[in-house]
Amino acid sequence: MSRILAVVAYGILALTMLGRPAQAQQPQEQPAKPPPFATTKVEGTDNVYVFRYGNSQAMFVVTSAGVIATDPIGYGRPQAVTTYIDEIKKVTNQPIRYVIYSHHHFDHIAGGKPFKDAGATFIAHKRAKERLEQIKDPHTVIPDETVDNNRTITLGGTTLELIYLGLNHSDSTLLMLLPKEKIIFTVDWLPVGTLPGRGMIDFYPLEAEDSFKKVLAMDWERLIPGHPGRDGRLGTKKDVQDQLTFLQDASEAVKVAAREGKCWDAVEKEMKLPKYADWPNYDAAMPFVLRRYCGLWGRGT
Numbered sequence: 642m643s644r645i646l647a648v649v650a651y652g653i654l655a656l657t658m659l660g661r662p663a664q665a666q667q668p669q670e671q672p673a674k675p676p677p678f679a680t681t682k683v684e685g686t687d688n689v690y691v692f693r694y695g696n697s698q699a700m701f702v703v704t705s706a707g708v709i710a711t712d713p714i715g716y717g718r719p720q721a722v723t724t725y726i727d728e729i730k731k732v733t734n735q736p737i738r739y740v741i742y743s744h745h746h747f748d749h750i751a752g753g754k755p756f757k758d759a760g761a762t763f764i765a766h767k768r769a770k771e772r773l774e775q776i777k778d779p780h781t782v783i784p785d786e787t788v789d790n791n792r793t794i795t796l797g798g799t800t801l802e803l804i805y806l807g808l809n810h811s812d813s814t815l816l817m818l819l820p821k822e823k824i825i826f827t828v829d830w831l832p833v834g835t836l837p838g839r840g841m842i843d844f845y846p847l848e849a850e851d852s853f854k855k856v857l858a859m860d861w862e863r864l865i866p867g868h869p870g871r872d873g874r875l876g877t878k879k880d881v882q883d884q885l886t887f888l889q890d891a892s893e894a895v896k897v898a899a900r901e902g903k904c905w906d907a908v909e910k911e912m913k914l915p916k917y918a919d920w921p922n923y924d925a926a927m928p929f930v931l932r933r934y935c936g937l938w939g940r941g942t
């Protein structure tokens with residue numbers, strides 16, 4: 642009934658507009674594209690910020706004795722790094738004392754030279770340094786200092802713990818914990834409300850489960866991911882648990898298929914996990930996830 646009324650109403654509207662196209666025929670407005678970068682103070686803190694550039698982000702912490710920055714996120718876009726430094730300067734005059742790498746992948750850590758020129762000390766897990774020294778990427782600063790299992794940085798009254806949980810995404814991931822603020826920053830292995838995509842290329846499925854269990858047992862409330870979470874939100878322990886459940890479901894399904902000889906092609910092309918079909922990047926991400934688990938259960942890798 643209301644639909645018929647609407648059609649009649651639009652008909653009258655079209656007539657009264659004397660040839661101008663009726664509004665109903667206009668293409669629907671697209672949702673506004675987010676600005677190219679943004680700096681956001683984490684709610685409820687005095688000094689913890691998220692710098693997002695494009696689809697990557699990093700945490701920085703401002704203290705009375707200097708700034709602790711993380712990942713430069715400048716792969717193929719040096720302007721991201723200079724923008725990052727300009728954004729820090731907008732909120733503080735303090736010098737940038739540290740840059741801490743989340744892990745060794747270039748999409749997160751390339752481009753750090755302007756931070757180096759500003760006098761920052763670069764810290765990473767020891768395997769990140771070993772790897773970077775082998776590859777010698779011209780755009781990636783080699784860390785000055787390394788962490789083996791744990792290190793605590795105390796600066797201007799802020800404590801930041803750098804924690805190595807073992808193999809998960811890459812062999813060099815540091816989880817960064819602000820114990821007072823109960824915030825963690827860790828990259829690529831704990832997506833918030835989305836599926837892991839290309840990150841699965843360098844992922845240790847069996848060992849990573851340990852890391853998930855360890856992070857669930859730690860004392861924190863909010864997770865800053867290395868790529869914006871679903872709707873731009875921060876993560877919670879529920880997101881970590883959901884991600885673990887997703888990986889376990891994918892793993893179990895592929896294991897059965899692999900033992901029937903269906904890896905790689907049949908699994909990659911045909912397998913679906915409908916429970917997760919409404920996660921934002923389901924179609925793009927699933928082939929990466931299925932390929933990784935075919936590697937495990939169909940080949941032993």
Ligand SMILES: [Zn+2]
Binds near residue numbers: 744811829
């Ligand atoms: Zn990565």
